[in-house]
Amino acid sequence: MKILYYVVALVSIGLFACGSTSGEDPGPGGTVDAGPGGGGDGGGGGGVCGDGQRDVFEACDGEDLVGASCQSLGYTLGELSCRADCTFDSSGCSGKPEDADLDGASGCEGIFSPEQVLAYQVEASNLEVDGPGRFRCGDELTLDVEVERKRGGGFKIDFNEYLDGQTYFGIKKLVYDTGGTTSVTDIVRQYLAWRMMHRAGVIASRAALAEVYVNDSYFGLLVNIEAVDKRLLKNRFGNDDGWLYKKSGGEGDGLKTHESDGLGDANPYDDYLCFWKSGNACPVPDDVATALPEHLAVEQFLRMGVVNALIANTDAPLFKDNNYYFYDWFGGRHYLPWDLDTVMKDDDFAMVQETAFAEALMPHFGDQYQAIAVELLAGPLALAEIHAEIDRVGEVAGAAIANAGGDPDAIVSELKTWWSERHALVSAQF
Numbered sequence: 001m002k003i004l005y006y007v008v009a010l011v012s013i014g015l016f017a018c019g020s021t022s023g024e025d026p027g028p029g030g031t032v033d034a035g036p037g038g039g040g041d042g043g044g045g046g047g048v049c050g051d052g053q054r055d056v057f058e059a060c061d062g063e064d065l066v067g068a069s070c071q072s073l074g075y076t077l078g079e080l081s082c083r084a085d086c087t088f089d090s091s092g093c094s095g096k097p098e099d100a101d102l103d104g105a106s107g108c109e110g111i112f113s114p115e116q117v118l119a120y121q122v123e124a125s126n127l128e129v130d131g132p133g134r135f136r137c138g139d140e141l142t143l144d145v146e147v148e149r150k151r152g153g154g155f156k157i158d159f160n161e162y163l164d165g166q167t168y169f170g171i172k173k174l175v176y177d178t179g180g181t182t183s184v185t186d187i188v189r190q191y192l193a194w195r196m197m198h199r200a201g202v203i204a205s206r207a208a209l210a211e212v213y214v215n216d217s218y219f220g221l222l223v224n225i226e227a228v229d230k231r232l233l234k235n236r237f238g239n240d241d242g243w244l245y246k247k248s249g250g251e252g253d254g255l256k257t258h259e260s261d262g263l264g265d266a267n268p269y270d271d272y273l274c275f276w277k278s279g280n281a282c283p284v285p286d287d288v289a290t291a292l293p294e295h296l297a298v299e300q301f302l303r304m305g306v307v308n309a310l311i312a313n314t315d316a317p318l319f320k321d322n323n324y325y326f327y328d329w330f331g332g333r334h335y336l337p338w339d340l341d342t343v344m345k346d347d348d349f350a351m352v353q354e355t356a357f358a359e360a361l362m363p364h365f366g367d368q369y370q371a372i373a374v375e376l377l378a379g380p381l382a383l384a385e386i387h388a389e390i391d392r393v394g395e396v397a398g399a400a401i402a403n404a405g406g407d408p409d410a411i412v413s414e415l416k417t418w419w420s421e422r423h424a425l426v427s428a429q430f
Contacts, residue, residue, distance in 0.1 A: 049086040058086040070094075071166040077141050100169040102226075103206055108137035109169055112206035112226060114195065114392060117400040119211040120176075120224075122147060127155055127214065132162065143168065151250045152341075153178030154222055173227040176212055179341030184221060184406030185414065186341070188393060191223050192415070193311050193340035195389055199380040200307045203236050203300055204337050209397050211404075221397075221404035228325045228336055230257060242329025243267040248339050249322055256325075269295065269328040275360060289364035297334045302361070302369045304337055306376060310426060312349035315342045318357045344415065347422045351429055374430050383423045390415050 048055070052062040060066065060082035070078040070093035078093035103112040110116060124133035124147040133147035135157050146161035154177040160166045168174070179190050187209070194207035205226035212219040226232060230240040243264075244256040258264045272295045274282040285291060292298060305318035316323040316337065323339040351373065352358055352366075362369065379385075390412055394401075398408035 050084070054086070059088050061086050069163075071143065071163055073165075102169060102171070108140050111169060111171065111174070111224065112208045114208065114389075115396060117209050117211060117221075117397045118224075119213065121216070122155075122157070122212060122214045122219075124155075124214060133157075135159075135168075150175065150177065151252065152180040152339075156227070167231075170231065171226070172229060172231050175225040175227050176210065176222040177225055177341070178220065178222055179339075181341070184401055184404045185411050187221055187223060187404075188397075188401070188406075188411055188415070189344045190341045192389065192393065193313065193343045194223070194225070196307050196311055196381060196386075197304070197337055197340070199385070199389070200303060200376050201380070202304045202307055202337065203334060204304075205232065209393075209400060211400050218403070221400050221406075228256075228338065233327060237327070237329065237331060237334070239329055239331065242327055243269070244325060244327050246325050246338070247322060248324075267328055269330075269333060273333060276356070284360050288360060292360075292364070293332075295332055297332045298361075298365055298368070299372075301335050302365060303372050303376075304335055305357070306351075306369065306373045307381075308337070309349065309351045309373075310376070310381060310422070311340070311343040312346045312422065313340060313343045314346065314349065315339070318361070319353050319355055321356065344418055344422075347418060347425060351426060370430060373426070377423070377427050377430065383420065386419050386423070387416050390419070 049058060049061060052064060054061040054064045054066055060068065062082060065080060065082060065088075068080060068088065070080045070090065073080065073088065073090060073093065075090065075093035078090075081089045081092060083089045100109055102110065103114070104110060105113065106116060108118060111118070118137055121136040121142075122133060123135075125131060127147065128149055130146060130148045133145055134142050135145045135147075136142040143159060143166065144162055146158040148156040148158055150156055154175070156176070157168075157174045158172070159168050159174075160172050177190070179186055181187065191207055191209050194205065197204040198206065205228060207223050207225045210222055210224040212222050228244070228246070230244075233240040233242070233244065240257070243258060246253050246256055255264050258266070272285075272291075275284045301317070307313075308316045308318065313323075314320070316339075317335060323337070325336040325338055327334045327336065352362060352369075394408050394412040401408040401411060
């Protein structure tokens with residue numbers, strides 16, 4: 001973490017530990033930002049409030065904000081100011097994370113809304129290396145960010161690499177993915193795969209199509225994917241102190257939490273699942289039918305597996321030990337999908353294949369797997385529902401698809417045809 005405002009972070013931690021007694025109207029989110037004791041000169045704390053220089057026990061003084069901003073206080077937009085009692089006035093700030101409706105709002109707040117395609121402006125000197133850049137959605141405030149190279153195509157935006165605590169509507173990092181392809185149809189396939197996970201009730205990242213411009217030049221139509229990080233863990237599980245791992249066959253694999261606190265090798269939940277690892281580090285336990293649900297979120301894993309099978313994902317569980325995150329915590333290991341970029345091409349793809357995952361699960365949980373498949377095929381992933389999702393892509397993203405060089409009508413027709421054949425083939429198996 002390259003923190004430019006280390007002093008500000010320390011000041012913020014100290015000054016917001018106590019509630020306000022200033023009597024001022026609260027800023028957005030119903031909070032008033034005040035120093036200890038409610039502001040003022042801190043009760044003889046060594047400075048004079050109003051002299052234009054922040055002193056001990058003053059959050060700010062006049063225009064002296066000590067480098068603080070709306071972003072450093074956890075907001076997304078706006079301009080921070082200082083009250084007459086030397087406490088921060090955040091009434092000019094907006095975009096508090098807990099107020100954001102990321103997949104329902106219109107405009108820039110609706111980062112993952114399926115009802116719109118947002119346009120983003122990125123400034124970067126070189127997308128091939130990690131480095132400083134700038135980020136903006138539409139006409140909103142431009143943020144200083146780090147632009148990180150993404151293996152396989154695309155890039156990541158890290159909002160708090162240079163300004164500790166800065167988020168974008170609560171998001172710390174966004175992933176703009178090309179899936180390693182220049183095919184607009186493949187981009188739409190990947191986006192729809194994330195929508196299928198969402199519709200099926202799988203705990204997964206949210207995603208949206210996005211038009212991206214780099215240094216004022218059109219870069220392309222990409223899939224904007226919610227990063228799997230501690231913020232996502234807290235949002236989905238209410239817990240972020242477990243052990244998060246990534247496996248995708250790339251340089252970014254491995255432990256994603258507890259990397260530097262000495263607890264990386266202290267995962268107490270890992271030993272039982274040794275039979276789960278590549279190469280079968282230990283035999284499948286005899287009591288797996290009763291004991292596995294105490295260690296693994298079986299429903300989540302099977303549901304993710306069913307969707308991977310339906311979308312013919314050839315590079316993910318249950319069919320391959322690749323392209324996923326897993327989170328070990330007291331709620332059991334949870335698998336989360338990742339890299340859904342090899343999908344919706346093979347309409348003969350089998351719903352169950354011979355893998356280590358299937359060997360451990362299917363003898364004991366095969367009926368549950370089948371029940372989930374039947375539920376999804378008749379409900380949220382019924383053919384009519386999938387066709388409606390594809391039609392929405394044509395309606396909402398048609399202009400963006402054409403701008404990227406694709407034919408929206410042809411893409412919609414191709415995908416609906418594939419799904420009609422795939423849905424009939426899979427339904428016949430159940």
